[in-house]
Amino acid sequence: TVPLLQLDGLAKKFPVRDALGRSKGAVHAVDGVSLAVGQGEVLAIVGESGCGKSTLGRLMLNLITPDSGTVRFAGDDLATLSPKALRAKRRDMQLIFQDPFASLDPRMTVEQAVAEPLRLHRIVPRSQERARVAELLARVGLRPELARRWPHEFSGGQRQRVAIARALASEPKLIIGDEPVSALDVSVQAQVVNLLSDLIRDLGLTFVLISHDLGVVRHIADRVAVMYLGRIVEQGPAEDVLTAPKHPYTRALLAAVPGHGAKAPPIEGDVPSPIAPPPGCRFHTRCPFAEDICRTTVPELTARPHAVACHLDGRLPPTAPGPDRLAG
Ligand code: SF4
Ligand code: MG
DSSP states (O other): OOOSEEEEEEEEEEEEEOTTOOEEEEEEEEEEEEEEEOTTOEEEEEOOTTSSHHHHHHHHTTSSOOSEEEEEETTEEGGGSOHHHHHHHHTTEEEEOSOHHHHSOTTSOHHHHHHHHHHHTTOSOGGGHHHHHHHHHHHTTOOGGGGGSOGGGSOHHHHHHHHHHHHHHTOOSEEEEESTTTTSOHHHHHHHHHHHHHHHHHHTOEEEEEESOHHHHHHHOSEEEEEETTEEEEEEEHHHHHHSOOSHHHHHHHHTSTTOOOOOOOOOSOOOOTTSOOSSSTTTTTOTTOOHHHHHSOOOOOSSSSEEOSTTTTOOOSSOOOGGGSOO
């Protein structure tokens, strides 16, 4: 069967200018990403801030145009669709942003905010709008009487529930959540994660979770793709990637999660500038296992279900190397 979403060789650069408008090169935000997301699957894209994961999410939804590569949704190449066909597809693909304060219009009541996509995509006749809004609010755990309220009267968690109801209104097949709980109080995060995971299961949604939070990822992902400086360095079943990581970067990310048992040195150094990424393996400036080949030759992502882009191909030394072997 055709995957719901298929990315092939996607690349996107953004020009960078200094304060005087002089070109300073380009950030290769996404650099050759291929991925498939099956119907009903939850794929998490993880990595540090600046790794390109948000850009990748926007490319998936055709909110920005790739420099090269293709995005296929249910088999259709989005770049070849007419504007009309693309608008119809929009109904099937929704985005939930990190910041529920920014994503809701302060001049719209909750009812208006949730009804807008119903009207735009002609989901129900006007006479049934109010009832459908009440249903959608119930589905995200909000009482129907809240429909008349304004976003400023709501907590962050409630606002994110409204944003989720709004995303569900068009009856999408695919939802992309870009750090959907990271702006919320820690006490509220788990509730919203549980809500998302119930909705994914009950509605058979396909969900792409963009997150730096491996706790959230562990809770809902079926598959995990790890990004570093615009490239996927590891991907596979969530269980395998999160318990037996093959890439030194993934291992370091997991080691940074409190309470996680992985034995690895904490990740050393800063992410290199994406304007001038290191040659060879982009992780070599921070990798405790780097060898000469890593500085010159790009490791390709293997074709196995649990894939890795590393010259060691998962054969990592079992324990952390001594400080004399740390890169730098
Ligand atoms: Fe480290 Fe080399 Fe593997 Fe890159 S290819 S992650 S530098 S061992
Ligand atoms: Mg981001």
